[in-house]
Amino acid sequence: MKILVPVKRVIDYNVKVRVKADQTGVDLANVKMSMNPFDEIAVEEAVRLKEAGIATEIVAVSIGVAQSEAILRTALAMGADRGLLIQTDQDIEPLGIAKLLKAVIAEETPNIVLMGKQAIDGDNNATGQMLSTLLGWPQATFASKVVIEGDEAKVTREVDGGLQTLGVKLPAVITTDLRLNEPRYASLPNIMKAKKKPLDTKSVADYGVDVAPRLKVLKVTEPPKRSAGIKVADASALVANLKTAGVL
């Protein structure tokens, strides 16, 4: 069984994001970049399926700038077998990414696509669902547990009001939620080994799909700031303040 794991290079989740003064976007200069945390969970799940003898090959794919090679190496160090970088300087929207991934999948023919439910930059939460739609494959989003039984994946999902379990026929697209697993740290020997694992680079043009943007970003601004209020001495002072504020 082959698993394809799309991964995205994003601002590290610990970095405080700064909006550019000219309102054209977020300042990415000299900022620490990492693999999208939800994608890390997807890589981890794929590696666990391989360690359990269910998966035989894991291919990590990234679509982005040349430096995205670094996160593909991270995926390889965690246990993926092969990397594919589709290099572009364009910021491609979820629909375009889904179309590119569909073209990659036509070549790679994986049994499962495991990917993060959203990237923490655009916060769209859309690419997995769009990919599944374009492929005509079943989807199971927001996974907190994945069990493979024959040609079906039983996926427990985090939904409004609790958990839902779906059975999806493979091939399928599964997107990960936070509680699926805790990703491992790659060990130094594995980081060294990852440098020798195969990593192909292609261009968007190689796939002949339409990735033209549909959205124009008019501006990016800072949200209204909330300033700190007052410290209260004790619980009764708190209650008195809340009564004055009219919320009790």
Next chain:
Amino acid sequence: MAVLVIADHDGVTLRDSTLKVLTAAKALSADIDVLVYGAGSATVAAQAAKASGVRKVLTSESAGLNADIAEDVAALIAGLAAGYDAVAIPASASGKNFAPRVAALLDVSIISDVIEVIDAKTFVRPIYAGNALETVQTSDAKVVLTVRPTTFTAVAADGGSAAVEAASVPADFAGTRFVGEEKVTSDRPELGAAKVVVSGGRALGSADEFHAVIEPLADKLGAAVGASRAAVDAGYAPNDYQVGQTGKVVAPALYIAVGISGAIQHLAGMKDSKVIVAINKDPEAPIFQIADYGLVEDYKTAVPALMAALG
């Protein structure tokens, strides 16, 4: 220009979030229809028909729709989309599950988590966990949006008298099977709609302590219970309680954070609350930087004192 709003409901009651999405839809068009799909659609449709400004209510039920299978829901909506210029979907876990499919079926971009409608093609949405706001303009002929309900006021639940019609029923998608569900049942108000929310964090230390401290305070205030990601990850509270960037986004009149340090991703889910109270023994906790009222005290003494002061 007509808009199709997808109703959010629990099979019995139309959720308040639907009324808020209707407000967003009104900024797009005066012609608004509502689709109520899934079990109980007739009961809920009767409520949607009364909402202010609704032209027509459509209903549809099938095995797949009743289980909220995204493939079936999206097929239904895409099939109806010919008659509309925009589809507005509540940004719930359910809505986020099927909305991108609708967009993909129509070959248009999805515009997620809209917090402001500038005009029929231009929208504001949060990116980077709400640390930046993006204003985007679409060039697509049809617009598919998910709308973050907390930033819109609700339209009046009464006064309308829209007609209710049955819509088509999609064939069940063969590849996906509903296996089961585990819903958290509670008599407390729903987290997304509650006027008061009491949330607990990692400082609580155990599920027992979470129950013993957070829940009585919530019940005293008639509040919903929330939790930080750390508390959910540690198993102190169910996933459905999570407030934050990737959990629920809430904006109650009063938000009380107990033993929550205030990680960016938690703040993203509650910073639009009207009044924020933070109780934490660490005076340096980031939560104090956005709290209107901060009480620097161990929750173990602060919460019982607060219960006593509330009488």
